[in-house]
Amino acid sequence: MTPYGNIAFFIIISILLIPTILLGLSGKTAKRYNIFISIVILAIIFGHSVNGTVSLVLFTLFQLVLIISYQKYRLQKNSTMVFVIAVVLAIFPLVLVKVLPILGLHHLFGFLGVSYITFKSVQMILETRDGLIKDKISVIELAYFLLFFPTVSSGPIDRWRRFYKDMQTVPSANDYQKLLFSGINYIFVGFLYKFILAYLIYNYTLIYLPNHTYNYLTPFQGHIAYMYMYSFYLFFDFAGYSAFAVGVSRIMGIQTPINFNRPFTSRNIKDFWNRWHMSLSFWFRDYVYMRFVLWMTKKKWIKNKYTVSYLGFFLLFFLMGIWHGLEWHYVVYGLYHAMLIISFDKFERWNKKHKRWPKNKWTHAIGIFITFNAVCFGFYIFSGQLF
Template identity: 65%
Template sequence: MIPYSDFLFFLITAIALLPTIILGFLGKSSRKYNLFITVVMLALIFGLDMGNYTINWKATISILLFTLFQVLLIKGYHSYRKNKNHTAVFVIGVLLAILPLVLVKVLPFFNLHIFGFLGISYITFRAVQMIMETRDGMMKKDIPITELVYFLLFFPTVSSGPIDRWKRFDRDFKKVPTKEEYRELVYKGINKIFLGFLYKFILAFLLYNKILVFLPDRTYGVLDSFGGHLAYMYVYSLYLFFDFAGYSCFAIGVSYLMGIRTPENFNLPFISRNIKEFWERWHMSLSFWFRDYVYMRFVFWMMKNRWIKNRYTVSYIGYFLLFLLMGAWHGLELHYIVYGLYQALLIICFDVFERWNKKKKFWKNNKWTHAISVFITFNFVCFGFYIFSGALF
C-alpha cells in the first residue's frame, strides 16, 4: 500500500488515529498506542500488495533485515563511542549504514533487483544522522530500541520524508501536549491535510492529466518546437512542486495528529531571489540534511587538513560533491547527474557574482531588482527541473 495515494489509505489512517485524537483531546498520552498503530500501518504499507491483496514477502523481509541492521549499527557505535573515538570506526559505520542504499541504486544497472522497499533512502538518512551525531557527542544517553525504531520507521514520513532530526523528534515524542496544545495541533494538521488534497489531488492532477501528458506527444510535434519545450518546462516544474508539496502536507498533517511537529519541507520556493535561497525553501529537510552532513563536514575536513588553502575553492568543490550526490541519489541516469552538476554550477556562479557585487555595488536591492531576481531565479530553477525530467535528453 502506497502512503497517501488513494482514499483507502486516508480512511484507514483516520480510523487508526481516532483513539490518538480522543486521548489528545483529553490531555492524555497516546505514546504507547502510537507505537502500536505505527507497527500496524507499517505492516499495511510494506507487507500488503494491494494489486492482488497478498503479502509482499520481499518488501517485508527487506525492511525487517534492513531495520535490524541499522539498529545494530547505531547501538553498536553508540556503545563503542562511550570509551573510544577512532575516526576509522566512525567512517566504517557511516559507510555500512549507506551501503544498502548504494546497492539499491547501483544493482538495477546490472539488472539485479535483490532487495529494496519504499522509503529506504529516508530511513538511511535518519540512521546516518544518528551515527554522526553520536560521533559529535550530541547523543550521549542510551536510546531504547523501541524509540529508536519508532523514529526510523515513523509511518507518516517513512516513504518520502520530511527528514526529522532525532533530538527534535524525541522532544515531541516524550512531551504530552495539553488539551489546548493538542487542539491547535489537530487544527494545523487538518489544514495541512486539506492543503495537501488541493496540491496533490487537484492542482498536480490537473497539471499532469490535462496538460503534461500531451506535451511529449511527438505525433503532433509538440516537443519539436521551442514553445513546446518551454511549456513542458514550466508545467513540469509546477507539477513537481504541487505533487511533492502535497505529499509533504499529508505527512506533516498526520504527524501533527500524532503529536509530532514534523518540520516543513517547502516554503514558497518559487519566490526565491537567488538559487541559494531556493535551496533554503525547496525540499528543505533533504537540502539541510545534505548541507549539514555532507557539505559542512567535507569543508571542515578539507580546511582542517589544509589540503587546499583557498576556502572558496574548497567550498566550490564541496558544492559539486553535494549536488552530484543529490543528483545520483535520485538515480544514476544521465539526466540526474547533469541536473546535480547544473545546480552546483548555479550555486558557484551566484556566489562569485555575490562577492563581486559586494565590491562593485552593481545590483542594488530595491523592489524592481527584487522582482527581476525572482523572475531570473524562477527560470533557472525551471530549466533545472526540465533537465531533471529527462526531456532534454
C-alpha cells in the same frame, strides 16, 4: 498500499487515529498507541510484497544494531576509522539499491523509503560521533523514529533530538487542539496540491507534452511548455505528499518540519535551496557540505577557502543528483545546480565589491524571475527530456 495514494489509505488512518485524537484532546499521552498504529500502517504499506517486507525488517534490524553498537563504542573510544566504517555500513544498503538495478538485480533488494531511513541512521551515527547524542536510547523509540510511518516513504527527514523531544512531550489539551487543527489544515492543503492541482496539470497538459499534440505549438514551444508544466506538477505533487506527512505527524503529536516554503518566490538560487525540499537540502548541507569544508580546512590541502567551498558544492549536488538515480539526467541536474550556486556566489562577492546591483523591489522581482526560470530548466533536465 502506497502511502497517501488513494482515499482508502486516508480512511484507514482516519479510523486508526481516532484514539490518538481522543487521548490528545484529553491531555493524555498517545505514545504507546501511536507506536502500535505505526506497526499496523507499516504492515499495510509493505504487506503486499514479501520481498519488501523481508527487506524492511532485515534492513531495520541491521541499522538498529549498527547505531546502538556504535553508541556503546563511542562511550569508550572515538576512533576515526571505526566511525568511517559505521557510516559506510549504514550507507551500503542504499548503494546496493542504486547499483543493483543497473545489473538487472533490482528485484533482490530494496523497499519503499530505504533512502529516508538511511538518512536518519547516518544522522544518528554522525551526531553520536559529535557528542550530541549521549543518552542511552530505547530500541523501541529508535525504531519508532526510523520507521515513523507518516514520513517513512518520502520524508520530510526529521532529526532525532527534535523528534525525541516531541515524543517525550505530552501537550496540554489546548496545545494538542492547536496541533490537531494545524494537522487537519496541512492535510487539506495536501489534497488541494496533490489530488486537484497536480492531477489537473498532469492529466490536462503534461501527458500531451512535449510532443506538441496541440497543433498550434511548435516542437520547441512544446518543450518550453513541458518545462514549466513539469516544474509545477513536481512541486504540487511532492509538496502535497509532504503536507500529508506533516499533517498526520502533527495529529500524532510530532511536529515534523515542513519541506516547502514558497520555493518559486525565491530571490536567488541559495534562497531556493532554503525553501525547496528543505529537510533534504539541510541534511546534505549539514552532514556533507559542512563536514567536507571543515575537513578540508583542517587538513589545509587547499588554502583558498572559496575553492574548498566550491568543491563542497560540487560534492553536495553530485551526491544529491545520484541519490535520485544513476541516470545521466540526474547527474547533470546535480552538477547544474552546483554551477548555479557557485555562479551566484561569485556574483555576490563581485557585487559586494562593486555595488552594481542595488537591493530594491525591482531587483528583487528580477531575481525571482531569473531564479524561477533557472530552476524550471533544472527540472527540465531532471525530467530526462533533454537527453
